[in-house]
Amino acid sequence: MDLGISGRTALVTGASTGLGLACAQALAAEGVRVALASRSAEKLAAAAATIDGDPVTLTVDLADPASVDALVGDALAALGHVDILIANGGGPPPGNFASTDADAYQAALQLNLLSMVAMTKAFVPPMQERGWGRVVAVTSAAVRQPMANLILSNTARSGLTAFLKTTALEVAGDGVVVNTVQPGLHATDRLAQLYDDLDGVAGSVPTGRLGDPGDFGRIVAFLCSESARSIIGASIPVDSGAVKGLQ
Numbered sequence: 342m343d344l345g346i347s348g349r350t351a352l353v354t355g356a357s358t359g360l361g362l363a364c365a366q367a368l369a370a371e372g373v374r375v376a377l378a379s380r381s382a383e384k385l386a387a388a389a390a391t392i393d394g395d396p397v398t399l400t401v402d403l404a405d406p407a408s409v410d411a412l413v414g415d416a417l418a419a420l421g422h423v424d425i426l427i428a429n430g431g432g433p434p435p436g437n438f439a440s441t442d443a444d445a446y447q448a449a450l451q452l453n454l455l456s457m458v459a460m461t462k463a464f465v466p467p468m469q470e471r472g473w474g475r476v477v478a479v480t481s482a483a484v485r486q487p488m489a490n491l492i493l494s495n496t497a498r499s500g501l502t503a504f505l506k507t508t509a510l511e512v513a514g515d516g517v518v519v520n521t522v523q524p525g526l527h528a529t530d531r532l533a534q535l536y537d538d539l540d541g542v543a544g545s546v547p548t549g550r551l552g553d554p555g556d557f558g559r560i561v562a563f564l565c566s567e568s569a570r571s572i573i574g575a576s577i578p579v580d581s582g583a584v585k586g587l588q
Contacts, residue, residue, distance in 0.1 A: 347372025363558030509574030525580025
């Protein structure tokens, strides 16, 4: 299936490993020129070796507002303009209500909400002027069903979902499509850091297996396609059926 996005440009954050890298790979396979952004230059170099075409690597610390501002300029310098923004970032430290200090929330909000707001504010107005753009944020199934011991992530990603839903409705008439994707349990390094028994974790979802990051990346790429232009402000679960609510 031709997604109709060959020749477009994309910035993918959190792109050195895991789901972010899978998104970058899927977009590049469709002929998109991709800029991969993450904290580690070493990991980015390894990731870029797996990307089709002529990828760009940019270092950024999403927890640092000044670094996010610098990323905007670096991405524009490297790509000329950004047609597609994949807003993805690693999760904040685990913890529950009792164990998490109030001071920890500001850092979590910067990492998983405010950095994404800043990038959206920077890249969406030029998309509106050009009459075409895509924003897909990688959030979490925890937005629908909060996960135990991840109170910081639950809080920040829910705020991002509300921000992007609101934004999506305001910019859709200008040809800019904004959505969020809510991953569940995928076979990534992040999951291995959170859980000791991955086989047991896989057994907790209806499919009995962890999600494939490659499949996830291709779903995100489809949301950036011409065919997905009527999917507006959606929050799409990709969780192997883990969340059992009706909505």
